[in-house]
Amino acid sequence: MKKNIEELFDLEGKVVIVTGGAMGIGKAIAIRLAEAGASIVIADLVAEKEAESTLHEIRHKGGEVTYLQVDLSNSKNLQKVIDSTLKIYGDIHILVNNAGIYRYVSVLELTEELWDKTLNLNLKSVAFLSQLAANAMIAKKHGGKIINISSIDSLKPSGNLAQYDSSKGGVRMLTKAFAKEVGKFGITVNDIAPGGVNTPGVHKVSGNNVSKEELEASEKQIDQFMKSLPLARMGEPEDIANAALFLASDASNYMTGSTVVVDGGLLLM
Numbered sequence: 001m002k003k004n005i006e007e008l009f010d011l012e013g014k015v016v017i018v019t020g021g022a023m024g025i026g027k028a029i030a031i032r033l034a035e036a037g038a039s040i041v042i043a044d045l046v047a048e049k050e051a052e053s054t055l056h057e058i059r060h061k062g063g064e065v066t067y068l069q070v071d072l073s074n075s076k077n078l079q080k081v082i083d084s085t086l087k088i089y090g091d092i093h094i095l096v097n098n099a100g101i102y103r104y105v106s107v108l109e110l111t112e113e114l115w116d117k118t119l120n121l122n123l124k125s126v127a128f129l130s131q132l133a134a135n136a137m138i139a140k141k142h143g144g145k146i147i148n149i150s151s152i153d154s155l156k157p158s159g160n161l162a163q164y165d166s167s168k169g170g171v172r173m174l175t176k177a178f179a180k181e182v183g184k185f186g187i188t189v190n191d192i193a194p195g196g197v198n199t200p201g202v203h204k205v206s207g208n209n210v211s212k213e214e215l216e217a218s219e220k221q222i223d224q225f226m227k228s229l230p231l232a233r234m235g236e237p238e239d240i241a242n243a244a245l246f247l248a249s250d251a252s253n254y255m256t257g258s259t260v261v262v263d264g265g266l267l268l269m
């Protein structure tokens with residue numbers, strides 16, 4: 001039966017896991033999907049207190065949310081995320097793999113430690129949390145949606161991010177490989193490739209090991225670059241959350257294995 005627009009974007013009764021939902025892009029996604037009626041489980045490294053504004057905003061709008069403090073870079077913790085979600089809400093319909101880290105370093109100075117840390121979170125946790133979530137969806141026989149947050153760096157390296165770019169390139173291919181196998185169970189798998197987005201993580205890496213003057217200069221440089229984009233601004237977390245709502249909703253039911261680029265035109269430069 002043809003759905004009207006309200007029904008198409010209605011996530012009432014859906015249970016969604018958002019990794020890295022305490023702040024930044026994950027926060028905006030958690031809030032937006034809660035606004036559409038979904039019950040949200042946020043799985044994030046930081047203490048619940050640091051996620052207070054996210055939890056407050058969801059609950060203040062009448063939404064349902066549970067917070068799980070967990071280090072997803074340790075694969076032993078992934079099953080706990082699934083078990084807790086099933087215990088609390090009895091189901092999983094949508095998984096948003098958003099948690100990720102990015103550190104700037106020349107490929108000539110890249111350490112094995114940073115490589116492992118980045119790949120363990122950005123790629124390995126995405127693979128195995130998706131596997132667990134997909135098996136839970138299959139057991140419930142209702143299909144589902146997996147949304148991975150990749151990056152435009154998976155399409156074009158921006159420099160000094162070899163370990164990150166490799167992880168995100170992996171996420172984009174994992175999306176396609178996964179999509180090919182789980183489509184027959186009614187599960188779609190897509191990724192969103194954001195460009196530069198205004199988040200705490202971006203401000204933190206700009207401020208790493210630099211003086212106040214250097215930080216101001218680098219933020220000014222970023223600002224100037226963003227103004228030169230076709231859409232002449234940096235992305236906001238909500239820009240990515242709106243694409244996630246589309247991929248989480250029935251409006252995207254015939255899409256799988258796709259990358260949705262949300263970059264203000266950065267790749268056209």
Ligand SMILES: NC(=O)c1ccc[n+]([C@@H]2O[C@H](COP(=O)([O-])OP(=O)(O)OC[C@H]3O[C@@H](n4cnc5c(N)ncnc54)[C@H](O)[C@@H]3O)[C@@H](O)[C@H]2O)c1
Nearest residue numbers: 020022023024025044045071072100151196197199200201
């Ligand atoms: N901000 C951008 O410009 C941009 C661009 C392209 C892609 N992305 C991607 O979007 C995603 C979110 O980025 P952001 O800028 O919002 O980052 P952010 O640093 O602002 O937030 C990341 C969140 O992930 C959590 N996290 C970090 N390590 C974790 C771990 N080991 N286990 C569980 N949670 C952990 C953090 O606590 C935080 O809440 C990342 O995958 C990032 O690579 C961001």
